[in-house]
Amino acid sequence: FRDKGETYKAELIADLPEDETITIYRQGEWLDLCRGPHLPSTGKIGTAFKLMKVAGAYWRGDSSKAQLQRIYGTAWASKADLEAYLHRLEEAEKRDHRRLGREMDLFHFQEEAQGEAFWHEKGWILYRTLQDYMRRRQQGAGYREINTPQLMDRKFWQASGHWDKYRENMFITKIDEEDKVLALKPMNCPCHVQVFNHGQRSYRDLPIRFAEFGSCHRYEPSGALHGLMRVRAFTQDDAHIFCREDQITDEVKAFCELLKSVYADLGFNEVMVKFSDRPEMRVGSDEVWDKAEAALREAAEASGLEVEYNPGDGAFYGPKLDFVLKDAIGREWxxxxIQADFNLPERLDASYIGADDKKHRPVMLHRAILGSFERFLGILIENHAGRFPHWLAPVQVVVATITSDADDYARQAAETLEQAGLRVETDLRNEKINYKIREHSLAKVPVIAVVGRKEAEEGKLALRFLGERSQEILPLAEAANKLAIEALPPDQRR
Incomplete structure (x- = not known):
């Protein structure tokens, strides 16, 4: 390839391990570094295709390397399939969380902090509302919330095995005065083992469920960053369950039920599970893997979720279940x-005293429901196209005046609504009411409470709900009570 001037392919081959299989696809006299197959000619593409765009891309996602031109196209079996796909793309563009984030004043990104979001007031309200909800759900499910350090000595990451496997994705700093190398944590699991190890544990104490809204940092090439979906700094709804082998099935079942309930509360009712069993390269005995795989498989099937099997795709330390949800336009995320781990407790010397008064290794179940708040909020914004459920909306009610004569009453009404627990803004500008309604509707505010001279005299509010043409006129106290109930998070409404 180098002799032919195809230096990029030569570089890829040079970086492969010596024992790696290299696949070449031949087409006539042309050889390609590709598994194949290729179409014999463009005539075989048919008529249901479309060239989409041309874009620049840095070689291997590295901004210090050459910029290449990438041509995007798509081909389908029929024109109907192509049109359906283009419609989905159009819908996805309307829902793009980056555009909605700007329009709704939720967050922004800038060059000086690549891959890290600047959360604005409304976006941070959304973030905290989701986090508060998750905290309540986890506490209700028996999780104990902890918090662990951000910066730790590399010796710790060497002991856990992450230094060898994640070093290139970790942010490292050196303290010259102390001759120490520290790393920002890319995950929380080794820290949770430290908390478990602090003090002696008995088999009677298990299961122990530690949860943390853990801030993590992982290096991603600048070319791979994508809004909230691919970032360098993120917070996980992370938790680790330390349990006995005989408790795995019940713990996984309970997790599956919690996950389904959370997803349903957030508007996702189509969920499927991918079950991945032992890979070729793994730690632990076959007997232990047999138990772990059987426990995870049984729990997944008992949850009533659709299960897809991925043979050999488990983590090196244990089998796993990955959960995939489908959004409003059919995309899968x-x-x-939840992953069973028999490796980390061994490496970090985690143990409990069993009924036989001897030391035993706990099983460690790594689990997350949202994954990361940043990415899940991106998915949530796009799923709802910014029209959040009442309880999640950063601004739940805008009190808008028809005439300045109603300004004092509008302020009083806003105060009453706030006292009922609602997030409220007032719009007292000297603008026509239709202009105000249109503006706040575009901002996707769930309720606009219109007040004029008549409403002020009668102590009422004219409520207009997003997406509805009609309005409902109610006394102020009744309106506050009705809206407060509708704005309750789903877990507090049950």
Whole structure:
């Protein structure tokens, strides 16, 4: 390839391990570094195809390397399939969380902090509302919330095995005065083992469920970053369950039920599970893997979720279940996971005293429901196209005046609504009411409470709900009570 001037392919081959299989696809006299197959000619594409765009891309996602031109196209079996696909793309563009984030004043990104979001007031309200909801759900499910350090000595990551496997994705800093190398944590699991190891544990204490809204940092090439979906700094709804082998099935079942309930509350009712069993390269005995795989498989099937099997795709330390949800326009997103780990407790010397008064290794179940708040909020924004359920909306009610004569009453009404627990803004501008309604509807505010001279005199509000043409006129106290109930998070409404 180098002799032919195909230096990029030569570089890829040079970086492969010596024992790696290299696949070449031949087409006539042309050889390609590709598994194949290729179409014999463009005539075989048919008529249901479309060239989409041309874009620049850095070689291997590295901004210090050459910029290449990438041509995007798509081909389908029929024109109907192509049109359906283009419609989905159009719908996805309307829902793009980056555009909605700007329009709704939720967050922004800038060059000085690549891959890290600047959360604005409304976006941070959305973030905290989701986090508060998750905290309540986890506490209700028996999780104990902890918090662990961000910056730790590399010796710790060497002991856990992450230094060898994740070093290239970790942010490292050196303290010259102390001759120490520290790393920002890319995940929380080794830290949770430290908390488990602090003090002696008994078999009677298990299961122990530690949860943390853990801030993590992982290096991603600048060319791979994508809004909230691919970032360098993120917070996980992370948790680790330390249990005995005989408790795995019940713990996984309970997790599956919690996950399904959370997804349903957030508007996702189509969920499927991908079950991945032992890979060729793994730690632990076949007997232990047999138990873990049987426990995860049984729990997944008992949950009533659709299960797809991925043979050999498990983590090196244990089998796993990955949860995939489908959004409003049919896209699939892998979000939640639960993984059985027999390796890390061994490496970090985690143990409990069993009924036989001897030390035993706990099983460690790594689990997350949202994955990361940043990415899940991106999915949530696009799923709802910014029209959040009442309880999630950063601004739940805008009190808008028809005439300045109603300004004092509008302020009083806003205060009453706030006292009922609602997030409220007032719009007292000297603008026509239709203009105000249109503006706040575009901002996707769930309720606009219109007040004029008549409403002020009668102590009422004219409520206009997003997407509805009609309005409902109610006394102020009744309106506050009705809206407060509708704005309750789903777990507090049950």
């Amino acid at each position: 892998q979000t939640g996971t």
